[in-house]
Every structure is written in C-alpha cells, then in structure tokens.
Amino acid sequence: MKVRERVATARARAFEDEESAIGRGLTLLAAAVAAALVAPLGWLLVDVFALGSRAFSLTVAPQTLQVLVRSVALVGAVTAGSVLVGVPLAVLTVQGDLPLKRFWTVVAALPLAIPSYLGAFAAVSAFGPRGALADVLSPLGIQQIPTIYGFVGAALVLTLYTYPYVFLTTRASLLSLDASLVEAARTLNASRWAAFRRVTLPQILPGITAGALLVALYTLSDFGTPNIMRVEVFTQFIYARYNAFMREYAALLSLELFAVTAVVLALESRIGADDSGAYGSSGNRGAFDLDLGLWRYPAALLPALVGLVAILLPIAIFGMWFLRSGPGYATGSMAFSWSYGLNSVWVALLAAGASVLVAVPIGLRSATSDSWAASLADRAPYVGYAAPGIVLAIALVSFSLDVLPWFYKTLPLLVFAYVVRFMPQAIGSIRTSRLQVDTGLVEAARTLGRSRASTFRSVTLPLVLPGIATGAALVFLTTMKELPATLILRPLRFDTLVTYIWRVQEAGLYGAAAVPALALVVVSGLSMAVILAQEQRTD
The missing domain is CATH 1.10.3720.10 (MetI-like)
Incomplete structure (x- = not known):
C-alpha cells in the first residue's frame, strides 16, 4: 500500500509540475501576444513628442x-x-x-x-x-x-x-x-x-x-x-x-x-x-x-x-438606386465588381482566423488562471478594442513607416489592424466557453494517463469549439463593416465593399452603391440573427 501511495503521490506531483510549467509558458505566451498587439498604439507618443x-x-x-x-x-x-x-x-x-x-x-x-x-x-x-x-x-x-x-x-x-x-x-x-x-x-x-x-x-x-x-x-x-x-x-x-x-x-x-x-x-x-x-x-x-x-x-x-x-427606407433607397438610371447614377469608370465583395470576404476570413489563433491561448489561460499576468494578458487587448478605428489606423501608419516600412500599406498590416481592433470579441467568447467546461472531465482524463495535449484535443477542444466558432463569426462580421481603418490601411488598388461604397458616395454615384450596400446589409444582418437566436434560447 505504501508503495502504491508513493507512486500515486509521485504521479500527482509530476502532473502538478507539468501543469505548472505549461501554465507558466501559456501565460507568458498570452502576455507576449497581448503586448505585441497593444504596442503600436504607443507609437502615437513618438509622433507627438516630435511636435515639441x-x-x-x-x-x-x-x-x-x-x-x-x-x-x-x-x-x-x-x-x-x-x-x-x-x-x-x-x-x-x-x-x-x-x-x-x-x-x-x-x-x-x-x-x-x-x-x-x-x-x-x-x-x-x-x-x-x-x-x-x-x-x-x-x-x-x-x-x-x-x-x-x-x-x-x-x-x-x-x-x-x-x-x-x-x-x-x-x-x-x-x-x-x-x-x-x-x-x-x-x-x-x-x-x-x-x-x-x-x-x-x-x-x-x-x-x-x-x-x-x-x-x-x-x-x-x-x-x-x-x-x-x-x-x-x-x-x-x-x-x-x-x-x-x-x-x-x-x-x-x-x-x-x-x-x-x-x-x-x-x-x-x-x-x-x-x-x-x-x-x-x-x-x-x-x-x-x-x-x-x-x-x-x-x-x-x-x-x-x-x-x-430605419429599415424599409434604406432598403427602398438601395432598390431605387439599383433600378434607376440617369445623371448621378451612371457608374462610369467606377463600375462595381464582385471582386470587391471577394476581397471583403477574404480579408474578413483572414482576420477571423488570425484573431482565433491569437485569442485561444489568451482566452484559455485567463479562464483557468487568476494570476496577475494572465489577467493582464486578458485585459490588455481591450485597449485596442476601445481605440476608435481611425486612432488605431493612424498609430499603425506611424509605426509601420518608422519601424517596418516594408509593412506599410500591405494586406498583413490591414489584417493586423483588424485583429487588434476586434480580437477581444473572440477572447470573450472563448473564455466564456472554457469557463463552462466541467473541470472534473479534464481531471478524469488526466488521471487515466492521458497527456495534457491529448486531454485538450479529446475533451476540452470539442467543448470550447462552439465558443471559438462564435468568436470567429463575430470578428468576421465586424471586419466586413469596418470603414476608417480599411480606408487608411488598405493596399493600393485593393477595394472592399465598404471602400467602394465610400468612393462612389464621395463621387455622388448613388446607383453604383446599390448592390454592395444591399450585400453589406445582408451580411451585417447575420450578426443580429445570432443575437436574436441567443435570446430565443434564453427566453
């Protein structure tokens, strides 16, 4: 019996040591990611100091x-x-x-x-x-x-x-x-x-x-x-x-x-x-x-x-733009192309995927640890979420020009801006899903000899997957609608639905905005459907 007790005690200590080491590593990773996301905002101070x-x-x-x-x-x-x-x-x-x-x-x-x-x-x-x-x-x-x-x-x-x-x-x-x-x-x-x-x-x-x-x-x-x-x-x-x-x-x-x-x-x-x-x-x-x-x-x-x-009038106006022709409605050289819609979807998918990859370690660690480092890693990204889109865009312009000039006006910079701006939506969703996981299931898998990675893959991941999917969907939908950051940071000759709508609006070509405006309303409506569906389940 004593031998068995010693073996059990040694195994428990090994598990604790492994959990502690991996936990510290995950906390450090989450903190480093959060710091990398927030750091460019501080570059505004460099430009302000230049004013003297x-x-x-x-x-x-x-x-x-x-x-x-x-x-x-x-x-x-x-x-x-x-x-x-x-x-x-x-x-x-x-x-x-x-x-x-x-x-x-x-x-x-x-x-x-x-x-x-x-x-x-x-x-x-x-x-x-x-x-x-x-x-x-x-x-x-x-x-x-x-x-x-x-x-x-x-x-x-x-x-x-x-x-x-x-x-x-x-x-x-x-x-x-x-x-x-x-x-x-x-x-x-x-x-x-x-x-x-x-x-x-x-x-x-x-x-x-x-x-x-x-x-x-x-x-x-x-x-x-x-x-x-x-x-x-x-x-x-x-x-x-x-x-x-x-x-x-x-x-x-x-x-x-x-x-x-x-x-x-x-x-x-x-x-x-x-x-x-x-x-x-x-x-x-x-x-x-x-x-x-x-x-x-x-x-x-x-x-x-x-x-x-608020609803029928805009839809009626968009429909009128679509059907009407004449001065002020001709598209000229600014004809709409569905490539703009594909660009919107592509960049939104990249933002959603990158946000999930970044949010997973932060969300999981903040849900399982009450250390100050994990808490800081969880709250720091909300600085980017709170920053207005135009403030974030100006900060990234300054940062890229001064530090990484080859990064300026590129698709990775635009995606990075979306991640900084909307990734906390994914963090919140993932953290909430992880908090709902029964810790007894995780502990049972570990006591049966499964490694931490195997336990995460077979027990934790399937349970938090809905939260990951929800977070990705939220980032995708909000990215589709973002205007100021897209206008300032998009690569040259890279138009999306929102930038095309903005260009034709400034030119007074209302008819050209009909199709992209209706498409954007439909995509945006998906987010409202998620909210209402959630309320329906809780009523």
Whole structure:
C-alpha cells in the first residue's frame, strides 16, 4: 500500500509540475501576444513628442476645442435620443401586450444590423436637397425643404442606428426583473407610473446605462456618418489632417480622442455591471405585464415608425438606386465588381482566423488562471478594442513607416489592424466557453494517463469549439463593416465593399452603391440573427 501511495503521490506531483510549467509558458505566451498587439498604439507618443512645444498650443487651439465640444455634444445628443427611443421600446416589447410582440421585437432590434454610414447615405438620398422627397414635392411648387445635413441630421441618423444597444440591454434587464416587487408596489396603491419609477427603473438602470455607454463609444468613434452629414467631429478632423500629410498633428488628435474614449470607459467601469444580474436574461421570472387596453394599437406605431424609417427606407433607397438610371447614377469608370465583395470576404476570413489563433491561448489561460499576468494578458487587448478605428489606423501608419516600412500599406498590416481592433470579441467568447467546461472531465482524463495535449484535443477542444466558432463569426462580421481603418490601411488598388461604397458616395454615384450596400446589409444582418437566436434560447 505504501508503495502504491508513493507512486500515486509521485504521479500527482509530476502532473502538478507539468501543469505548472505549461501554465507558466501559456501565460507568458498570452502576455507576449497581448503586448505585441497593444504596442503600436504607443507609437502615437513618438509622433507627438516630435511636435515639441507646439503640442500644447495645438491641443488648446480654438479650432481643436470647437471640434472637441461638438463631438462631445453629438455624443450627448445621440445617447439621450437612444435612451428616449430604446427604453420605451424595451418596456413595450417585454411588459406591454402589443399585438405581434415577437415581430416588433425583431423590428426594433434590426437597425443595429445596418451600418450607420449606410443609413446616412440613404437619408441624404431621400431627404437631401436633390433627394427623392425633393423630387416628389417639386411638382407641387415646394422648391426647398429643411436640410438634412448638419448636427441635427447626424444626431437623428446615429440615434436611429444606435438605440438598439439601449433597447437590447434594457430588454435583458426587464426579462430578469422580479415581478413580485412591482406587484407589491401596486398592492400598496402605487400607480403604474409610480411603480415604474420607484421599483422598475432602479432595477433596470444598470442595463440602460450599459446600453447608453455603448452608444456613446460608438458615436465618439464613428467616422462615416458625420462625414456624410457634413458635421465636423474629431474623427473627420483627424482624417483631414492625415490626408494633409500632417501626421504628427493627426497623432496628437488621435491621443486626445483616445483620452476622451478612456473617460467614457472609466465611467462605464464605475457604473458598470450590477451584481443583480441585470445584464443577463435568466428568463422572464413572471415579469409584470402592462395592460395597455386599446392603447396597444397606437403603441405599436412606435416600433412600426422606427422600422419604417430605419429599415424599409434604406432598403427602398438601395432598390431605387439599383433600378434607376440617369445623371448621378451612371457608374462610369467606377463600375462595381464582385471582386470587391471577394476581397471583403477574404480579408474578413483572414482576420477571423488570425484573431482565433491569437485569442485561444489568451482566452484559455485567463479562464483557468487568476494570476496577475494572465489577467493582464486578458485585459490588455481591450485597449485596442476601445481605440476608435481611425486612432488605431493612424498609430499603425506611424509605426509601420518608422519601424517596418516594408509593412506599410500591405494586406498583413490591414489584417493586423483588424485583429487588434476586434480580437477581444473572440477572447470573450472563448473564455466564456472554457469557463463552462466541467473541470472534473479534464481531471478524469488526466488521471487515466492521458497527456495534457491529448486531454485538450479529446475533451476540452470539442467543448470550447462552439465558443471559438462564435468568436470567429463575430470578428468576421465586424471586419466586413469596418470603414476608417480599411480606408487608411488598405493596399493600393485593393477595394472592399465598404471602400467602394465610400468612393462612389464621395463621387455622388448613388446607383453604383446599390448592390454592395444591399450585400453589406445582408451580411451585417447575420450578426443580429445570432443575437436574436441567443435570446430565443434564453427566453
């Protein structure tokens, strides 16, 4: 018996030593990968130092401060508008007795599948000075309509395509709400509004805040929509300086934009996720039903109106571009080629594959270790995820020109940018899948004499494979829509769907954008289908 015990003890120690050595190696690998991903962002400081004393004067220049104030004001307006639209829609689709409730839920969520710059493109085509509405009103003697361009137009368009962030997070909070609290307030003679204000609102406030902060981050980093709507914000200001060969100034502005983003993220971490699980839908635990009576039919007009303006209008405009011909719609030398679509798919596949390869060691290690190195390797890549696309692109331009000039304007650099920008999506998915693996299964395989590699291949990998696939799909879909990084970093004569849409938009050749715009909407809609399918499984 003593001999057997000694053998068992020695085997256990060997296993522990092996686990410890491999674990340390995996942690070091994850940390090195994370550092390599984040390091190019620090190159912005090198360019800023080159400005010397001019850096401060440029930072406080009146034009810079005006753009900063305008950007922050746009963030505030869009965030407030998204809350005003998203919260009522969430309440109606969860607690209200709307007719066709599931249908209106899908309608309310779908605008998130349409890139906001395509929505802005469609809005200008419909409501611009020479748009479809002006053509309809002109025979009636109405020669001028209010302009869609400017701050108000940009705020309206961004609100239409970002409110689903608030809608989805608020809806998740409502689905996990304990109905007995609301019913208790009602039995104490509290009115419906009083019960909502005193009981429901405090419970769902973390979900509302989470969605609002996502809207703020998106608005702050958006490039296409403000450009199309002719309102100068930080992203356009940076792009203009970059195109004017003012690389150092663009780097300074990029750091300022990143600093504002960091403030928003700090606010998110303070308000952050609540401890009550408001973010996760754990089933409708008997959520309080709101009897609207005859008002349920007028109430259905809200999601119907939003769906009409945010979904049907762009699709109708794209269809009109496709069918219509004449001045302003001729393609000329900028004819659409399906090679642009193939380029989009190819680069998105490369980004998804590379992101998974990088994310696997980080995600697996962060799920199985609580060491500071593993935690740092897990959180560091989110710096790239938080950086607006144009900031990341400017940083990589500076880094490649100064350190790796042969890397500049190449496909590997573009793929690297996508990995830095979107790889945390894969990390989160892989880490979550690994946390759900029963450690008893892994330990059982090890005690049966299987090596660590064999155990991972036969036990762990099949269980985390769905998370890997989900992470790859998320990276693929977000890469397809990315605009500023693609515009700045793509190789010469390498067009994708988004860059082609951008070129014809700037040239006013609306008809040429019809097919790629519709294709991009279909591909983007796949991401929304994944979200809704997940909610369907948890309802």
